Amino acid sequence: MERMRDLGINPASIAPWFSECRQSSYVLVCVSDEHAAAWAKVLGAPVRRCYIDDALLDKRAAETGCPKSELVAAKLPDRGSTMAGDFGEILVFLYHSAREPGVEFIGPKKWRLKQDRTKPAPYSDVIQFVLPHWPKPSTDDRILCSEVKTKSTAGNSSPINSAIADCEKDRTSRLAKTLVWLKERALYEDLGTTTLAHLERFTKATDYPEAQKQFRAVAVVCASLVGDVLADAPEEEPTDYTVVVISVPQLKQRYEDVYNAVHATVAEPGGAT
Numbered sequence: 001m002e003r004m005r006d007l008g009i010n011p012a013s014i015a016p017w018f019s020e021c022r023q024s025s026y027v028l029v030c031v032s033d034e035h036a037a038a039w040a041k042v043l044g045a046p047v048r049r050c051y052i053d054d055a056l057l058d059k060r061a062a063e064t065g066c067p068k069s070e071l072v073a074a075k076l077p078d079r080g081s082t083m084a085g086d087f088g089e090i091l092v093f094l095y096h097s098a099r100e101p102g103v104e105f106i107g108p109k110k111w112r113l114k115q116d117r118t119k120p121a122p123y124s125d126v127i128q129f130v131l132p133h134w135p136k137p138s139t140d141d142r143i144l145c146s147e148v149k150t151k152s153t154a155g156n157s158s159p160i161n162s163a164i165a166d167c168e169k170d171r172t173s174r175l176a177k178t179l180v181w182l183k184e185r186a187l188y189e190d191l192g193t194t195t196l197a198h199l200e201r202f203t204k205a206t207d208y209p210e211a212q213k214q215f216r217a218v219a220v221v222c223a224s225l226v227g228d229v230l231a232d233a234p235e236e237e238p239t240d241y242t243v244v245v246i247s248v249p250q251l252k253q254r255y256e257d258v259y260n261a262v263h264a265t266v267a268e269p270g271g272a273t
Helices: 011-017 033-042 044-051 054-064 068-073 081-099 159-186 196-203 223-232 251-264
Strands: 019-022 027-030 126-130 142-151 212-222 242-248
Touching (some): 011 081, 033 044, 044 081, 054 068, 068 251, 081 126, 081 212, 081 242, 081 251, 126 159, 126 196, 159 196, 159 212, 159 223, 159 242, 212 223, 212 251, 223 242
Parallel strands (some): 027 242, 142 212, 212 242
Antiparallel strands (some): 019 027, 126 142
């Protein structure tokens, strides 16, 4: 379906990855060992496409004479907190589509727009649109905005509290700034399936029927740490956003394996690319 065309993933096929369990005040999503272990085989090319699409990669390789492996390496983060954070955001981007596999999601791949590969992309973490009657705007239109915090190793960070705090920034002002920034980038750059018209439907909101806004504060956490992390879960269900905790076994190993697989998608025996 179009919503995942540029990543090469069928949302229905990845829906089993995310086993949801609604708690009293948050949603707990448990990824099994079996599914997480398969990510390196499944997500290499899709994650690469989050940073650079196939057509642009082919074009730049032809124009520069540089091997694709070098072009891709210039886009990917180094191992460490930025890689962990990027992977958490990409996982949530996939989760949004997987939890509603019959709904078409349109979302800019913000990782393509980084000024510095060693730092996170700016503004709100994950933005996706649902426009069921497009190109006709309607009150059925939705915008999903998730603030994502990733915790793959032990430490003092509190991903739930941090995600909730930054989700509040999204709700008060940052989402609007993010949409304006994306529109400005779309004036000069191809954002893939997200078009300038899609963005203007929300940046010029007063010109169209009121759209629904859905906010999520998401913590992507290594399964071995999730028990301690859940101590920070809210006691009561928030009224204007949803708290989601995604538990992934051996999270650090899994995301590093995926990024190794990204590099492997543009490497050939003998060093040719």
